[in-house]
Each structure stands twice: as structure tokens, then as C-alpha cells.
Amino acid sequence: MQRAxxxxxxxxxxxxxxxxxxxxxxxxxxxxxxxxxxxxISCRVGPGITGLLGANGAGKxxxxxxxxxxxRPSQGTVRIGRHAAWSTAAxxxxxxxxxxxxxxxxxxxxxxxxxxxxxxGFSRREARQRTDHVLEEVGMTDRARRRLxxxxxxxxxxxxxAQALVHDPWLLLLDExxxxxxxxxxxxxxxxxxxxxxQGKTILVSSHVLVxxxxxxxxxxxxxxxxxxxxxxxxxxxxxxxxRPLTVEIVAEPARRxxxxxxxxxxxxxxEVRDSVLIVRTRNPLRxxxxxxxxxxxNGIDLRRLQTLDSGAEAVFDYxxxxxx
Amino acid sequence: MKLFRAWLxxxxxxxxxxxWSANTLMVLLPLAACxxxxxxxxxxxxxxxxxxxxxxSEFMILVFASFVVPICSLAFGTASIGGDREDRTLVxxxxxxxxxxxxxxxxxxxxxxLVLGLVVGSFWIYCRLAGEVGQAAFPLYxxxxxxxxxxxxxxxxxxxxxxxxxTIIALxxxxxxxxxxxxxxxxxxxxxxxxxxxxxxxxxxAERGLPPPDPQWFEPLSVRxxxxxxxxxAVGGLLLAIVIFSRREYRDLT
Numbered sequence: 001m002q003r004a005x006x007x008x009x010x011x012x013x014x015x016x017x018x019x020x021x022x023x024x025x026x027x028x029x030x031x032x033x034x035x036x037x038x039x040x041i042s043c044r045v046g047p048g049i050t051g052l053l054g055a056n057g058a059g060k061x062x063x064x065x066x067x068x069x070x071x072r073p074s075q076g077t078v079r080i081g082r083h084a085a086w087s088t089a090a091x092x093x094x095x096x097x098x099x100x101x102x103x104x105x106x107x108x109x110x111x112x113x114x115x116x117x118x119x120x121g122f123s124r125r126e127a128r129q130r131t132d133h134v135l136e137e138v139g140m141t142d143r144a145r146r147r148l149x150x151x152x153x154x155x156x157x158x159x160x161x162a163q164a165l166v167h168d169p170w171l172l173l174l175d176e177x178x179x180x181x182x183x184x185x186x187x188x189x190x191x192x193x194x195x196x197x198x199q200g201k202t203i204l205v206s207s208h209v210l211v212x213x214x215x216x217x218x219x220x221x222x223x224x225x226x227x228x229x230x231x232x233x234x235x236x237x238x239x240x241x242x243x244r245p246l247t248v249e250i251v252a253e254p255a256r257r258x259x260x261x262x263x264x265x266x267x268x269x270x271x272e273v274r275d276s277v278l279i280v281r282t283r284n285p286l287r288x289x290x291x292x293x294x295x296x297x298x299n300g301i302d303l304r305r306l307q308t309l310d311s312g313a314e315a316v317f318d319y320x321x322x323x324x325x
Numbered sequence: 326m327k328l329f330r331a332w333l334x335x336x337x338x339x340x341x342x343x344x345w346s347a348n349t350l351m352v353l354l355p356l357a358a359c360x361x362x363x364x365x366x367x368x369x370x371x372x373x374x375x376x377x378x379x380x381x382s383e384f385m386i387l388v389f390a391s392f393v394v395p396i397c398s399l400a401f402g403t404a405s406i407g408g409d410r411e412d413r414t415l416v417x418x419x420x421x422x423x424x425x426x427x428x429x430x431x432x433x434x435x436x437x438x439l440v441l442g443l444v445v446g447s448f449w450i451y452c453r454l455a456g457e458v459g460q461a462a463f464p465l466y467x468x469x470x471x472x473x474x475x476x477x478x479x480x481x482x483x484x485x486x487x488x489x490x491x492t493i494i495a496l497x498x499x500x501x502x503x504x505x506x507x508x509x510x511x512x513x514x515x516x517x518x519x520x521x522x523x524x525x526x527x528x529x530x531a532e533r534g535l536p537p538p539d540p541q542w543f544e545p546l547s548v549r550x551x552x553x554x555x556x557x558x559a560v561g562g563l564l565l566a567i568v569i570f571s572r573r574e575y576r577d578l579t
Contacts, residue, residue: 032576068420071574091422102413104342118334119421121327163417 021081022046023067023171023202028076030062037062039226040076045204049197051217052206058223060206061099064175067204068096080171092120095164099175099206101156103148109159110135110144113166120167127166134162139188153180161189165196172196172203178212190216245269246285250278250292251305258301265291279309331423332431339405339435346408348400355393356447362388363451363459370456375534378458382530385451385466390526391507391519394444394470395477395499399492401440402481405432406570407491415575425571429486433563437478444474465529472555473522479562480518486570489577510542518558524551 023045030037038059054060065071066078069085083090103112110131117127135144138158148156157180164172174193178186193216197203207213213220214234222230222237230237252258255276262268262280267288269281282288285308296303343349362384368377406429409415418428448470452459484498485491507517514520524545527538538545546554 065576070416070419071576088422088424091420094420096416096420098416100413100416104414106342106345115334115338116417116421119331119338119418119423121331121422123330 021170021200021202022079023085023204024077024079025063025066026077026079028066028073028078030066030071031074036226038066038223041226041228042076043221043228043231045202045219045221047197047200047202048219049193049203049205049217051213051220052204052223053208053210053213053220054206054223055208058208059226060208060223061175062226063223064173064204064206068094068173092167093169093171095167095169095172097157097160097164097172097174097177099179101153103156103159105149106147108145108147109140109151109155109162112148112159113144113162116163117166122167130166130168131162134166137165137192138162139185154182154185157181158185158189161192170201172201174203174205176207177205178207178209178216186212245281245283246288247309248280248282248285248288249305249307249309250280250303251276252278252296253302253304257299258296261295261299262292265295267291276304328423328427331421332427335418335423335428335431336435339432340439342408343401343404343436343439346404348404352397352400352443355396356443359384359389359393359447359451360454363454366455368455368458373457373461373533377455378461378530378533379535381455381458381462382466382526382535385448385462386523386526386530389448389451390466390470390473390522392504394473394522395503395519397444398440398474398477399481399495399499401436402478403485403491403495405436405485406482407485407488410485410489410491410575410577413577419575426567429482429567429570433478433482433566436482437475440478441471441474444470461533462530465532466526469522469525469529472525472552472559473518476518476522476555476558476562479559479566483562483566483569486566486573508542514543518555521546521551521554521558524548525555 025041025043028041029039041059041063052060052063062071066073067080067085069078069080069087069090072086078085080090080093083093085094104115107115113134114127114131117130118124122130132141135141138161140155140158140162143151143155144159146155148159151159157177161174161177164174178189181189193203193205197218205213205216217234219233220231220237221228250258253276255273255278259271259273259278262271262278265288267282267284269283271281272279280288292306295301363381366380366384368381406415409418419425423431445467448467449463452463455462481491481495484495488494503517503519507514507519523538523543525548527535527543527545528548531537545551
């Protein structure tokens with residue numbers, strides 16, 4: 001795990017895959033006129049599901065557009081396997097599901113996916129077979145004859161996923177693929193992505209909803225202000241928390257006695273007492289948790305509850321963002 | 326083979342989408358208006374009259390070739406790429422393994438027969454309805470009509486790849502440059518494609534007694550020079566469009 005500064009190389013790969021199955025960014029910077037979209041990013045994305053996290057404007061879309069060859073980097077290189085992402089050769093290995101909701105509205109879902117298969121150069125017969133297969137994969141077989149203009153948002157998301165999969169690429173770039181999908185559908189899509197990851201595909205999923213990524217991705221790339229601020233497994237990112245201030249809620253009796261004892265602890269930044277509830281800010285959570293047990297036992301305090309108030313991924317993300325200049 | 330199949334699919338998809346678009350209805354209006362004029366004018370079905378030939382020719386040159394042909398070319402020429410850009414479906418094509426240059430050529434290949442079909446088909450109908458003068462005019466004017474269509478379609482493809490709201494810009498171009506500047510006296514009309522087309526059309530019509538235009542208002546180029554100019558606009562426009570499209574980032578697609 002690493003906090004990825006502009007000169008570091010972030011790695012969102014779980015193991016050492018062949019370089020031909022890597023999406024790699026090397027010192028990639030993208031300017032939009034005077035505005036910087038992504039700033040000196042270096043990272044590799046390997047087989048498995050990698051979540052791309054960040055608030056709106058963090059640079060996720062720019063990164064995805066660079067990876068899908070819609071944009072060319074102002075500096076650095078983006079490669080899909082051995083090919084520059086901008087090149088035609090790279091497109092053979094790429095499946096892309098955009099976050100926009102635009103289609104050839106006059107077509108049925110089936111026609112759309114079939115057309116995309118044909119645009120990949122497959123014969124009519126093979127395109128039909130692939131279309132049938134991929135529609136089944138995304139759970140749209142029975143609804144694929146509906147015109148896209150009349151499809152729900154969730155159905156359109158599945159069709160977008162189907163067109164990205166129809167040529168069986170090893171790299172999938174999915175921009176907010178779960179937005180607008182109901183919980184049942186979300187589970188089905190997640191299962192599909194797990195299956196694809198199990199087949200060795202490299203899947204980069206962008207989202208600003210951390211819960212989605214927590215459920216789905218084994219690795220994450222966190223972006224803020226055009227930079228990757230952290231990468232690795234979610235557990236690794238969580239480990240960052242042990243060296244950061246943390247707020248802890250303690251329910252104990254007598255609360256005031258415990259508050260007085262905690263106030264003497266040099267790792268405690270502040271204690272707030274609300275009846276039997278203490279809100280404690282600590283500068284070193286790991287050491288604090290080790291000491292508080294001893295303190296409670298030694299002083300005969302009835303400890304009823306101890307929980308952190310900001311230990312979720314949202315808090316990690318907030319913390320990591322605040323840590324940037 | 327895979328690339329050819331993909332290219333053919335794209336050309337066929339573009340053709341179908343253009344044909345069944347609102348643009349087809351839009352261009353049918355001016356074409357129908359021209360048809361109405363020819364029908365209402367009651368050209369003599371039997372026998373050739375120089376006066377009728379002059380009237381028919383002037384209508385074809387000043388209205389059909391100078392206004393309707395650019396409008397038809399504009400409607401489909403900008404829509405083939407520009408339409409996909411505006412409705413943001415171009416991204417589905419750009420992430421497929423088809424070189425961008427071939428994407429543009431496929432779009433152009435789909436658009437040209439459609440526009441030529443509409444323009445030449447309607448011109449043929451007008452000529453049939455106009456009787457003897459029409460039958461005389463058709464072979465004389467057909468090459469220039471085809472050259473102009475080709476030049477306009479190429480030019481409007483260039484607009485489509487270069488500008489985000491290409492239809493509006495092309496419309497402004499057609500009305501301002503083609504209609505206004507193209508009809509001003511002096512050298513300024515050379516910025517308009519229709520100047521070169523009209524030069525060829527007047528020269529062709531002269532064979533059957535069409536009087537030359539007033540040199541104070543319109544001094545035509547030679548047929549050879551005008552043909553080269555139209556060819557240059559067509560080839561140059563298309564090549565430039567290919568180069569721009571191959572290199573350009575379309576940031577507004579997603």
C-alpha cells in the first residue's frame with residue numbers, strides 16, 4: 001500500500017500479471033487548456049476488479065477517457081498491454097461502458113449489441129451468437145427486443161455492459177456501471193463482474209459511491225484533484241487510519257471518572273462528556289485502543305460500548321483527501 | 326477481413342440512420358417546392374424553346390444548384406458525424422477497432438450516395454417533367470450538379486469534424502457565404518462553392534442558347550478552372566477532415 005504522490009508508482013495489481021494484461025499509466029498528465037485534468041499519474045491496473053474512487057472533479061473521468069483512448073495524454077503514456085491506448089490496436093482489447101446514457105434510441109437492445117459486435121468485425125453468425133450469449137450474461141435476454149428509447153435506466157445500464165463485453169475484451173472500463181440499478185440487479189451485475197474477474201479479466205470500475213466499490217473491488221485507486229492519492233487493497237488503505245486522528249465513542253459508567261483518566265493520556269486530544277457517553281479524539285488510535293483496556297480494568301469502570309465514529313471508507317477517503325495540498 | 330466487415334457495418338449503419346432521420350423529411354421540403362414550381366410552370370412537353378430553356382436553366386442554376394443542393398448536402402454531410410457527436414453516440418464507434426480515418430471514410434461513403442441519390446434523382450424528375458427543355462438540360466447540367474454535390478458533402482464533413490455545432494455553422498456558411506457573398510459582384514464570390522458550379526453550368530447551358538450572365542455581376546471562370554476548383558475543394562476538404570478527425574479529441578462525448 002502506498003500513498004501515491006506524483007513521483008510514486010501506484011500498483012493496483014494483486015499479483016504479477018503478464019505485462020500484456022496490464023493497463024498502465026506512466027507519468028500521465030492531461031491538460032484541458034490551462035486546467036489540469038490529471039497530474040503526473042503513474043499506476044498499473046492488473047487482472048481483477050479495481051475500483052476507481054474519487055469525488056466529482058477528482059479526475060476519474062479523465063483517467064477513464066485516457067484509458068479508453070478518447071483522450072491523448074499531454075505528457076506521459078497510457079498503455080493497454082503493449083499498445084498505446086489511443087491506437088486502434090488497443091481497441092481490440094478494450095470494452096468500455098460510458099457513464100452517459102445515450103444510444104441509438106431507435107434500435108432494440110439486441111440490435112444495438114449486435115451492431116456493436118459487427119463494428120468489432122464479427123461475421124453475422126458470430127455476432128448473433130455473441131449477442132445472445134452476452135445478453136444472457138447481463139440478464140437481458142427476455143427484454144432485449146424492447147426499443148432502447150423505452151428501456152428503463154437499469155436496462156440501459158445492462159445493455160451498455162453487454163456492448164462492452166460482446167467482443168470478449170480482457171480490459172473492461174466501466175464508468176459508473178451500477179448507477180440506477182436496483183439492489184437485486186446490482187447483485188447480479190456484481191456476480192457477473194466477479195465471474196469475469198475470475199476469468200482473468202482486468203476490470204476498472206469508476207464510482208463516487210464507496211459502498212459500491214467496497215462490495216465489488218479487491219483493489220482501489222483513490223483520486224483527488226487529478227492525482228492518485230492512495231492505491232492497493234481496501235484493507236491496506238484502511239491501515240492508513242492507525243496513524244491518523246480518530247474519533248471514538250465510549251459508553252461507560254462512571255463516564256466522568258473515565259473522562260478524567262483519559263484526559264491525562266498524552267495520545268488523547270480531547271474528551272467530550274454527554275451523560276454516560278464520551279466522545280474522545282485520539283492522535284494515535286492503535287496505542288489508544290491498547291491503553292484504554294488496561295485503564296478500564298485497573299479502575300473498575302463498566303465499559304458498555306466502544307466504537308469508532310469515522311472508520312468507514314468514507315472517513316478514509318475524507319482523510320486522504322484532506323492530506324493533500 | 327474483420328476490418329472490412331466493421332467498416333461496411335459502419336457505412337451501412339450510417340446510411341440507414343441518415344435515411345430514416347428527420348433530415349430526410351427536412352430536405353424533401355425544398356425538393357418538393359422545386360417540383361411544385363416545375364409542375365406549375367407548365368413547360369412545353371413537345372418542342373424545344375430557347376426562352377423556356379433559359380427559364381428552366383436559370384431556375385436550376387439560381388435556385389436548385391445554388392440553394393437546394395447545398396441544403397441537401399449540409400443536412401446529411403454534417404449529420405453523419407455531427408449527429409453522432411451531438412447525441413453522444415460517437416463514443417461507441419471511437420472505442421471500436423476501426424482506424425479513425427476509415428471511420429470518416431465510412432461516414433462519407435454512406436452519405437455521398439444518399440445525397441447524390443436525392444439530388445440527381447430529383448433533378449432527373451424535374452427534367453422529365455419539363456419536357457424537351459428538361460431533357461436537353463439533364464445531360465448538360467448533370468456533371469456540374471454532381472461536382473457541386475461532391476464538393477459540398479466533403480466540405481460539410483470538414484465542418485462536422487471541426488466544429489461542435491457543425492449544423493448551425495454550416496447553415497450560417499450556406500446562407501452567408503453561398504447565398505450572400507456568392508451573389509455579390511466582384512471577386513468576393515470566389516469564396517462560395519456555387520460560384521465554381523455556376524461557372525460550369527452557364528458554360529454548359531450556352532450550348533443550347535443560355536445567355537451568359539451579366540459580367541458586371543457574374544464573371545465565370547473557365548470550365549477547366551472551375552472543375553479543378555471544385556475537385557480541389559472536395560479532395561482538400563475530405564483530406565483535411567480525415568486528418569482532423571484522426572487527431573482530434575472529442576471531449577464532449579461522455
